[in-house]
Amino acid sequence: MGKPVILVVNDDGIAAPGIRSLVNTMKHLGEVYVMAPDKPQSGMGHAITINEPLRITKVDIDNEIVEYKCNGTPVDCVKLAMHKVLPHRPDLIVSGINHGSNSTISVIYSGTMAAAIEAAIEGIPAIGFSLLDYSMDADFSACHDYIKTITENLILHGLPEGVCLNVNIPAISRDKIKGIKVCRQAKAIWVEKFDERLDPHNRNYYWLTGYLKKNENSEDTDEWALEQGYVTIVPTQIDLTAYKTIPLLNNWKFNV
Amino acid sequence: MGKPVILVVNDDGIAAPGIRSLVNTMKHLGEVYVMAPDKPQSGMGHAITINEPLRITKVDIDNEIVEYKCNGTPVDCVKLAMHKVLPHRPDLIVSGINHGSNSTISVIYSGTMAAAIEAAIEGIPAIGFSLLDYSMDADFSACHDYIKTITENLILHGLPEGVCLNVNIPAISRDKIKGIKVCRQAKAIWVEKFDERLDPHNRNYYWLTGYLKKNENSEDTDEWALEQGYVTIVPTQIDLTAYKTIPLLNNWKFNV
Numbered sequence: 001m002g003k004p005v006i007l008v009v010n011d012d013g014i015a016a017p018g019i020r021s022l023v024n025t026m027k028h029l030g031e032v033y034v035m036a037p038d039k040p041q042s043g044m045g046h047a048i049t050i051n052e053p054l055r056i057t058k059v060d061i062d063n064e065i066v067e068y069k070c071n072g073t074p075v076d077c078v079k080l081a082m083h084k085v086l087p088h089r090p091d092l093i094v095s096g097i098n099h100g101s102n103s104t105i106s107v108i109y110s111g112t113m114a115a116a117i118e119a120a121i122e123g124i125p126a127i128g129f130s131l132l133d134y135s136m137d138a139d140f141s142a143c144h145d146y147i148k149t150i151t152e153n154l155i156l157h158g159l160p161e162g163v164c165l166n167v168n169i170p171a172i173s174r175d176k177i178k179g180i181k182v183c184r185q186a187k188a189i190w191v192e193k194f195d196e197r198l199d200p201h202n203r204n205y206y207w208l209t210g211y212l213k214k215n216e217n218s219e220d221t222d223e224w225a226l227e228q229g230y231v232t233i234v235p236t237q238i239d240l241t242a243y244k245t246i247p248l249l250n251n252w253k254f255n256v
Numbered sequence: 257m258g259k260p261v262i263l264v265v266n267d268d269g270i271a272a273p274g275i276r277s278l279v280n281t282m283k284h285l286g287e288v289y290v291m292a293p294d295k296p297q298s299g300m301g302h303a304i305t306i307n308e309p310l311r312i313t314k315v316d317i318d319n320e321i322v323e324y325k326c327n328g329t330p331v332d333c334v335k336l337a338m339h340k341v342l343p344h345r346p347d348l349i350v351s352g353i354n355h356g357s358n359s360t361i362s363v364i365y366s367g368t369m370a371a372a373i374e375a376a377i378e379g380i381p382a383i384g385f386s387l388l389d390y391s392m393d394a395d396f397s398a399c400h401d402y403i404k405t406i407t408e409n410l411i412l413h414g415l416p417e418g419v420c421l422n423v424n425i426p427a428i429s430r431d432k433i434k435g436i437k438v439c440r441q442a443k444a445i446w447v448e449k450f451d452e453r454l455d456p457h458n459r460n461y462y463w464l465t466g467y468l469k470k471n472e473n474s475e476d477t478d479e480w481a482l483e484q485g486y487v488t489i490v491p492t493q494i495d496l497t498a499y500k501t502i503p504l505l506n507n508w509k510f511n512v
Contacts, residue, residue, distance in 0.1 A: 007380070012424060022368070040307065040491040041301060041306045042307075042491060043306045044301070044303045044304060044419055045301040045302030045303045045304070045306075045331070045370065046301030046302060046364050047299060047300045047301045047302075047329075047365075047368075048299045048301070048464060049299075049464060050298060050299045050464055051276055051296065051298075052398075053453075053461035053463055054450075054461065054462040054463070054464060055459070055460070055461050055462070056460070056462070071314055073303075075301070075365075076464070079448050079450075079464065080450070080462070081452055082448075083448050084452075084462065092360055094415060101459060105377060105494065107496055108301055108302050108377070108494065108496070109303075109331075111306055113357060114302075117364065121361060121364070122444055122445070132425070134274075137355055145394065145511055145512045149510045149511045149512050150508075150510065151506040152511070153503055153509070153510065156384065157287070157504070158510060159501065160498070160500070161399055161503070162443070163501050174333075178511040179472075179510075179512070180510050180512070182505040182506050184497040184499065184502070185497045187418070188369065189377055189378070190359065190377075192335050192338075192339050193281075194310075194339055196337075196340075197309075203312050204311070204312070205309035205310065206310040206311070206312070207309055207310070208304060208305060208306055208310060208332070208335065210376075219270055220446075222359065230285075234496075234497055235497065235498035235499075235501035235502060235504075235505060236363065236496045236497065236498060237497070237498035237501075238364065238497055239262035239443075240363055240364070240441060240490075240492045240493055240496070241440040241441045241490055241493070242416070242419040242441065242492060242493035244416070245415065245416055245419050245491035245493075246438055246440070246491060247489060248413070248416070248491075249421075249438040249489055250438050252406075252409040252413060253409070254402075254405045254406065254409065254435075254436050255405045256401045256405050256407070256434070256435070
């Protein structure tokens with residue numbers, strides 16, 4: 001068997017340090033292709049571009065790999081790469097390394113994780129990686145070993161249909177990391193604080209800001225484990241059906 | 257108890273016929289507020305606007321209700337309405353009526369459902385409604401009775417924490433609809449077909465198009481029931497954890 005074909009995508013854009021770090025780790029594991037947004041696409045969730053045309057541009061950042069940028073979202077990157085760029089179906093899709101956490105409820109807003117979820121929809125093993133540091137000069141040096149061993153396990157074992165992995169890495173030094181912990185998504189919520197301003201024409205505008213508020217602190221959750229210093233893995237699924245609610249709804253009386 | 261406060265949002269934009277139809281039904285059930293995008297936002301998934309300022313404009317389409325538009329996504333609409341417009345926390349958030357299906361895997365790409373999912377994150381009972389007709393002159397007349405009875409049941413019974421409803425309505429006449437069926441999300445995939453063109457400057461560009469391909473036809477799925485002529489309800493959850501995969505991952509051997 002030849003080297004696996006690995007597609008690397010992200011949501012912070014092709015120039016972000018996080019994707020360079022992920023590319024460097026993936027070079028040890030396979031034949032790497034990159035398709036990344038030409039600008040930051042954080043918080044884009046599972047958005048796709050249907051009202052504007054998409055463009056692809058070859059770029060030359062790292063001459064060991066084949067690399068493209070596009071004007072789309074992270075999910076567009078996966079679709080465009082698979083259908084217009086890659087020589088054949090990739091064996092693996094990795095997304096990130098995101099600048100900032102995608103633990104708990106953030107998985108739903110995350111462009112990084114949307115790309116991994118899109119890969120799972122396509123039936124391709126996938127992982128979204130995030131470091132808990134939003135800054136553009138974040139230190140990714142502790143990530144390499146953890147990303148490598150998690151990815152090697154994925155290549156070896158595969159994943160069930162419709163499942164991808166959400167990996168978060170605490171922003172602490174390599175020797176402080178306690179290990180890897182498989183978790184569930186903690187219950188939490190982003191509490192919005194709209195920063196209200198007045199423009200020069202005396203009209204209001206708002207910047208969306210906020211902070212994450214935990215609604216639990218159980219030891220089987222990602223947020224708890226990250227606070228303890230673990231790298232967390234949450235298996236993440238594309239089937240959103242709330243199965244336990246089906247029998248409740250079957251008791252509703254519809255008047256039609 | 258007074259009339260419930262109902263927030264109506266959508267993703268097709270404030271001028272779409274679907275939201276007018278939903279507003280008219282909701283007027284029978286409570287005190288209606290509208291916050292809708294100022295332009296079509298289909299396929300925006302759970303995107304939020306963090307790189308641009310948001311603006312809210314009061315509009316005067318229906319003088320029985322209080323109505324606003326904004327330049328954000330469907331999820332932004334929920335956040336802005338809750339924090340900047342509504343007199344207090346709404347009792348119910350309804351989204352739609354979407355012009356087009358949000359059954360099966362489309363739930364993940366849907367702005368309509370993202371708004372309902374955002375409401376569920378906020379702990380507010382919510383439903384996303386969709387009619388299986390993408391055209392702007394779709395006939396919403398069969399929707400009223402079904403939307404009314406489903407919403408009345410939601411007001412009466414509530415929903416478990418972290419769950420909202422995904423309701424799809426077949427585009428057939430009222431007398432052809434067989435009833436309401438509670439379902440799970442069918443396994444399906446959007447098969448992409450990029451329409452490749454050349455611009456006047458001889459550069460390639462791509463339009464994302466595609467078609468839905470079912471990967472199953474079980475009688476407990478939304479897609480099957482819609483084809484049979486049922487209105488479908490899929491309870492949809494915000495916890496994406498693939499619980500059954502956790503024990504599998506605990507057998508992985510990490511080399512760090």
